[in-house]
Amino acid sequence: MDSRAPTSTYRLQLQPGFPFAAAEVAVPHLAALGVSHLHLSPVLEAVPGSTHGYDVTDPARVREELGGEEGLRSLSRAARAQGLGLVVDIVPNHMAMVPRHNRPLWEVLRKGPGSPYASWFDIDWEAGGGRTLLPVLGGPLGAELPHLRVDGEVLRYHDHAFPLRDGTEGLPLPELLDAQWYRLGWWRLARTELGYRRFFTVSELIGVRVEDPEVFDATHGKILQLLEEGVVDGLRIDHPDGLADPGAYLRRLEKATGGRWTVVEKILAEDERLPESWPVAGTTGYDALRRLDAVLTDPAGARGMLDRFR
Known part of the structure; x- marks a missing residue:
């Protein structure tokens, strides 16, 4: 020393x-x-x-x-x-808001506020009706649906990957999306609907x-x-x-x-x-x-x- x-x-x-x-x-x-x-x-x-x-x-x-x-x-x-x-x-x-690389965050998105890691992140579950917005889509959800696909217990969007809530992987896509602890949204929605603390206006960094x-x-x-x-x-x-x-x-x-x-x-x-x-x-x-x-x-x-x- x-x-x-x-x-x-x-x-x-x-x-x-x-x-x-x-x-x-x-x-x-x-x-x-x-x-x-x-x-x-x-x-x-x-x-x-x-x-x-x-x-x-x-x-x-x-x-x-x-x-x-x-x-x-x-x-x-x-x-x-x-x-x-x-x-x-x-x-x-803060940490990276990149679930595929951030394992504690992955578990929170998979299990919601009941996750052992839920206390790590500054997420306002109540404000989002029990879900948190992930502003990662290039456009409105309806326009981006063709780019979403289920891969086993993972939801993929281009190079993004998100965990699926247990038992939801077999649902039709619209119902599957509604059943998650997160809500995928157009990146522009972060200005008004974000439910987690971030680094200034950088949505890719979660508090x-x-x-x-x-x-x-x-x-x-x-x-x-x-x-x-x-x-x-x-x-x-x-x-x-x-x-x-x-x-x-x-x-x-x-x-x-x-x-x-x-x-x-x-x-x-x-x-x-x-x-x-x-x-x-x-x-x-x-x-x-x-x-x-x-x-x-x-x-x-x-x-x-x-x-x-x-």
């Missing part, structure tokens, strides 16, 4: 085309730049092919496309050999209820293990403002990590201050970057740009 607080970090955007092994090759060069820590984009299992990793599908596993857990541990050893620590990005607010202690434990176990075993040293928390109670989450996280160095992606307004009750080392620096960018901005042009924006 590296107990030093980072003095400077170098962010690496990991993806299938730039996995842990590629980052490991770059370690000597990055160490020569004088940074103290590498800042890694999300390392947990994500939608296959994702180039950013914020669409997590399994928080209990290190992403295989990046080299898996052994790849991460090898990168950590290489960084340590050069005197560098690791800070990793974690995403407590996670980390305010539930059991959900917190299930979604943070792997990261806490990596911290405990000294594979990583600090955390960057993505979008804490999306959480039901950011302060309570951060206090729970501080207790679970033993007070490890943590920063938050908190975008502060000009007159806003980071809550003093949050047990973090600070923000990820957007507020500082805004001031640095201002040095390179001609204020005389601001009014014209603002007028065009409006």
Whole structure:
């Protein structure tokens, strides 16, 4: 474990085309730049092919496309050999709304609010009459019916796959659709009829209820293990403002990590201050970057740009 607080970090955007092994090759060069820590984009299992990793599908596993857990541990050893620590990005607010890759979500769509995983996701079942809208269709349902087909216990639509409620696979298609815990709909309906919390207006990312202690434990176990075993040293928390109670989450996280160095992606307004009750080392620096960018901005042009924006 590296107990030093980072003095400077170098962010690496990991993806299938730039996995842990590629980052490991770059370690000597990055160490020569004088940074103290590498800042890694999300390392947990994500939608296959994702180039950013914020669409997590399994928080209990290190992403295989990046080299898996052994790849991460090898990168950590290489960084340590050069005197560098690791800070990793974690995403407590949401997971990928892609059932075929997100097994907990698959089970919720199959079994509804009675699923053991129902407490994971921020779904308002009552608002949808006991069902939740999945805004994935390219047009109104009637126009898309020819593209829907039943494949055993799975409903398929182009490259999408959805679980079927037990015992419904033999129903005629209209009745089968009405019998599910979800309602397939035109993507435009997400603006007015969505029944789950999402990341801003991104319907492909569904909100996670980390305010539930059991959900917190299930979604943070792997990261806490990596911290405990000294594979990583600090955390960057993505979008804490999306959480039901950011302060309570951060206090729970501080207790679970033993007070490890943590920063938050908190975008502060000009007159806003980071809550003093949050047990973090600070923000990820957007507020500082805004001031640095201002040095390179001609204020005389601001009014014209603002007028065009409006």
